[in-house]
Amino acid sequence: MEYTKIVQINNLTKSFRVGSQDINVLKNISFSISNGDFVIIVGPSGCGKSTLLHTILGLEPPTSGDVIFLGRNVYRELATEDERSDFRKKHIGMVYQQSNWVKALTSIENVFFPLMLMGYDEELCRQKAEDMLKKVNMLEWKDFIPTELSGGQQQKVALARALINNPDVIIGDEPTGNLDYASGEEIMNLFIELNSKEKKTVIMVTHNLDYLNYAKTTIRLFDGQLVGIYKEKDRKQLAKDIEKFKLGNKSQNKNEKSI
Numbered sequence: 001m002e003y004t005k006i007v008q009i010n011n012l013t014k015s016f017r018v019g020s021q022d023i024n025v026l027k028n029i030s031f032s033i034s035n036g037d038f039v040i041i042v043g044p045s046g047c048g049k050s051t052l053l054h055t056i057l058g059l060e061p062p063t064s065g066d067v068i069f070l071g072r073n074v075y076r077e078l079a080t081e082d083e084r085s086d087f088r089k090k091h092i093g094m095v096y097q098q099s100n101w102v103k104a105l106t107s108i109e110n111v112f113f114p115l116m117l118m119g120y121d122e123e124l125c126r127q128k129a130e131d132m133l134k135k136v137n138m139l140e141w142k143d144f145i146p147t148e149l150s151g152g153q154q155q156k157v158a159l160a161r162a163l164i165n166n167p168d169v170i171i172g173d174e175p176t177g178n179l180d181y182a183s184g185e186e187i188m189n190l191f192i193e194l195n196s197k198e199k200k201t202v203i204m205v206t207h208n209l210d211y212l213n214y215a216k217t218t219i220r221l222f223d224g225q226l227v228g229i230y231k232e233k234d235r236k237q238l239a240k241d242i243e244k245f246k247l248g249n250k251s252q253n254k255n256e257k258s259i
């Protein structure tokens, strides 16, 4: 089934109880993401970007509000963690800044491991994993243990693993955060290709402002609030708003360099 809106977030709030205090991390956030969009979420460190992604992923029940993913109300219709985990495995591929590997397994085994857990035949899994590794230009490294590979190579294997279930949506939480310039560009280009050629919806958090040029939609968060949604035509305004934020922010906190 085709969904024009792949993700819909309605009045989402999230607070964490720390000691006797409630910390409001997400404050009444609403937006939607269209099928085929390339969304980049930006905002200073600690503003709630990862929490928002976790909430979208079904990993972090919101304090109030709804997440509707492919027409399913994630926390109401998929009420248990198991149901949400199954849903995630079917529809979402995830890449973090740093990957968790099963250390005793080779790269290809790490890529198809999630599929085997779903009960598929090993030969089929291996074949699919080869296809995915080829897609990210890592087939020749398939028998290396991931930790023997460079950071950039590991992120490509992580992307292959994220793609193994042919997900509708790829979510990245600073997937280039630990990489040198060239490796970062390579990963970004893979995300762009997946979006443009395979029509995968991409939702990504990044600190690299250069990458905003690749976004079809940019969502700017500040202190748990959504402070701007920008389309490609709004890029000049986005650059201005980010600059304004930096200037305003400098006087408040000299140590904060990130956006």
Ligand SMILES: Nc1ncnc2c1ncn2[C@@H]1O[C@H](COP(=O)(O)OP(=O)(O)O)[C@@H](O)[C@H]1O
Pocket: 016, 017, 018, 023, 025, 043, 044, 045, 046, 047, 048, 049, 050, 051, 052
């Ligand atoms: N499990 C948690 N318990 C308490 N506070 C948390 C938890 N997760 C995140 N936070 C707090 O929420 C805020 C936002 O965190 P996060 O979403 O990781 O920000 P970002 O990804 O934008 O850097 C931070 O102040 C962080 O300390």
Ligand SMILES: [Mg+2]
Pocket: 049, 050, 051, 173
């Ligand atoms: Mg984060």
